[in-house]
Amino acid sequence: MAQPFPPPVAVVSPHFCAPYPVDLAIVRKVMTIADGSFVVTDLSDNIVFKVRGSVLSLHHRRFLLDAAGNPLLTLQQKMISAHDRWKAYRGESSDEKDLLFTVKRSSMIQLLGTKLHVFLANNTSEDRCDFRVEGSWLERSCVIYAGDSNSVIAQMHKKHTVQSMLLGKDRFMVTVYPNVDAAFVAAIIVILEEINSEDKSD
Numbered sequence: 662m663a664q665p666f667p668p669p670v671a672v673v674s675p676h677f678c679a680p681y682p683v684d685l686a687i688v689r690k691v692m693t694i695a696d697g698s699f700v701v702t703d704l705s706d707n708i709v710f711k712v713r714g715s716v717l718s719l720h721h722r723r724f725l726l727d728a729a730g731n732p733l734l735t736l737q738q739k740m741i742s743a744h745d746r747w748k749a750y751r752g753e754s755s756d757e758k759d760l761l762f763t764v765k766r767s768s769m770i771q772l773l774g775t776k777l778h779v780f781l782a783n784n785t786s787e788d789r790c791d792f793r794v795e796g797s798w799l800e801r802s803c804v805i806y807a808g809d810s811n812s813v814i815a816q817m818h819k820k821h822t823v824q825s826m827l828l829g830k831d832r833f834m835v836t837v838y839p840n841v842d843a844a845f846v847a848a849i850i851v852i853l854e855e856i857n858s859e860d861k862s863d
Contacts, residue, residue, distance in 0.1 A: 669840035677844040
């Protein structure tokens with residue numbers, strides 16, 4: 662049995678760390694343009710985060726906003742990268758001094774499932790990952806672990822409802838473990854979605 666991760670994991674802000682498990686619904690609107698294609702809600706359908714795309718931009722870029730629309734993170738893909746590298750910057754910055762973390766595939770070729778490595782900004786050597794994502798994106802059953810350990814910080818699982826099917830929305834649930842930054846987890850899920858969407862389009 663995986664042990665809960667010791668507190669706290671605050672990458673974006675301690676403000677997004679709750680002392681109890683938080684269930685979030687990631688709602689992807691299927692029939693939509695790239696701009697504003699995601700919302701993240703609580704179980705009462707209150708918006709917690711929004712995801713905005715950068716339309717007509719040379720850089721593949723997404724913005725994670727809070728419920729009020731304030732930018733928390735800029736997620737930017739590094740265009741020339743064999744490992745699908747994404748960088749997350751604070752606010753609307755893309756300056757290296759505002760870099761919070763980097764996400765990349767653990768290897769170029771991944772036939773079975775998904776495996777991503779997450780490196781915090783101060784981990785410049787990238788010898789060992791600070792967090793890792795493993796599982797099946799197709800099944801919406803990915804788990805985020807702390808480093809090389811079995812400590813789970815978040816877990817996703819699919820939830821189809823009649824309502825979500827009728828509304829043309831792909832909804833899946835993410836459980837964020839206690840004292841873990843929900844904004845950080847939401848950002849990783851968005852990057853995971855982007856990488857897997859590219860695989861489909863390829």
